[in-house]
Amino acid sequence: MRGFSVSNVIHAPLYIHGLGALSALGDGVEEHRESIRGGLMAFRPLGELIGQDAPHSECYAGWIRNRALLTNRKWAPASMAALHVARQAVRAAQWSSEELKDAALVLGTSRGNVAGWLGPWSGRRAFKVMAASNTIHSEPATAISIELGVSGPNHLVASGCAAGLDALGLAMMMIRAGAAKRALAVAVDLPLVPILLDQYASSGILSRRQDMDPYSPASDGFIPAEGAAAVALSFERSGTVTLEYHATNSDAWNPLGVPENGGRSPDLLDGWGGDRSQIKAVCPHATGTQVQRAADHMILRRMFGDALPDIHLLKPWIGHSIGASGLMEVVTMMSFLSGGSLPPNRRHLTGIEGVRMPVGELEASGYVVKMSHGMGGHNSLLLLHSGK
Numbered sequence: 001m002r003g004f005s006v007s008n009v010i011h012a013p014l015y016i017h018g019l020g021a022l023s024a025l026g027d028g029v030e031e032h033r034e035s036i037r038g039g040l041m042a043f044r045p046l047g048e049l050i051g052q053d054a055p056h057s058e059c060y061a062g063w064i065r066n067r068a069l070l071t072n073r074k075w076a077p078a079s080m081a082a083l084h085v086a087r088q089a090v091r092a093a094q095w096s097s098e099e100l101k102d103a104a105l106v107l108g109t110s111r112g113n114v115a116g117w118l119g120p121w122s123g124r125r126a127f128k129v130m131a132a133s134n135t136i137h138s139e140p141a142t143a144i145s146i147e148l149g150v151s152g153p154n155h156l157v158a159s160g161c162a163a164g165l166d167a168l169g170l171a172m173m174m175i176r177a178g179a180a181k182r183a184l185a186v187a188v189d190l191p192l193v194p195i196l197l198d199q200y201a202s203s204g205i206l207s208r209r210q211d212m213d214p215y216s217p218a219s220d221g222f223i224p225a226e227g228a229a230a231v232a233l234s235f236e237r238s239g240t241v242t243l244e245y246h247a248t249n250s251d252a253w254n255p256l257g258v259p260e261n262g263g264r265s266p267d268l269l270d271g272w273g274g275d276r277s278q279i280k281a282v283c284p285h286a287t288g289t290q291v292q293r294a295a296d297h298m299i300l301r302r303m304f305g306d307a308l309p310d311i312h313l314l315k316p317w318i319g320h321s322i323g324a325s326g327l328m329e330v331v332t333m334m335s336f337l338s339g340g341s342l343p344p345n346r347r348h349l350t351g352i353e354g355v356r357m358p359v360g361e362l363e364a365s366g367y368v369v370k371m372s373h374g375m376g377g378h379n380s381l382l383l384l385h386s387g388k
Helices: 029-037 077-093 097-101 139-148 160-176 194-202 265-269 290-304 322-337
Strands: 014-023 104-108 154-157 182-189 227-234 241-250 279-283 366-374 378-386
Touching: 014 029, 014 077, 014 160, 014 322, 029 322, 077 139, 077 182, 077 227, 104 139, 104 160, 104 322, 139 154, 139 182, 154 160, 160 182, 160 227, 160 241, 160 322, 160 366, 160 378, 182 322, 227 322, 241 265, 265 290, 265 366, 265 378, 279 290, 290 366, 322 366, 322 378
Parallel strands: 104 154, 104 182, 279 366
Antiparallel strands: 014 227, 014 241, 182 227, 241 378, 366 378
16 A cells, blocks of 8 residues: 555645754754765763763763754743744745745654753743643744744644654645645754653663764664754745655554564655656665664665665764654755755765665765654655756
């Protein structure tokens, strides 16, 4: 059975008008691109952020350096990060207030405002635990709507690690269905909260290595990271990178992970109907857990057979920003694709037998796939195209 595909509504490509990004790699898409080109190692011991006496002080993580960007007396830290990247994307798109007013807004997150809610956040006005806006997952979308004057359709997606990619897919679907002429897709997660880190560690998925190598047999988990990303899109022609296809399905198998045989993820491309030999690169989920390692291998083999495209892993650069990770990686890919290239892999990563993992920038022309997997067996796939 095929996964649901927004391309079944209208097949015309959607164009990217503006991008926004904020993470340990920097502020803005240009800083992210140049940090990767310069080989920046963005991960540092957690003790530098949460204190040397913390249980996980020796584990590595990636966090937004400029904490002032996340601090506001009204809005929670995640809302401030989402608002920051939304402003970047809208500024790059050069949308007028009238154009922005009727745009659709879709925001993806896994943890919402847990940072600044279950833990204190210096500089923010104190709220009771059960008072708005602390416990409202949708506050980041509300903040963007109010501060930027976006009064079109407004949705929040919370599908775990796939939330960011799903937010973009839903934004695509809304435009193709005629619900809006343009859309703003945003994703955010700030998971570096002691109570969450405790849960990750107790589950055995928090890495203690700085050199994240997702496909190594010695990989011991993921590196958590803060991140926010945004994409402004519409049918109006802009640039050479297009959003072609999005599909999602579920394994209906386990609430905690992906089946080692890849489950239904390989079916996600069935609804596209294009020539898979034209897909030049794939960015898998590649979290660093052993379950994901086995699943990614099977997904790629079942989806492409022996003719696998090049693999580009982005979490070794950015870390795993949970619900923001899919859109963070898409925005990073787009920033390189807009210049006609693909992001390089970190050197010395463990590869997959018979598959290239380029460590230099390669010219990009053709289709690129990004995949994400959320808790509960939720799978999401996006197909991009670069005309260069």
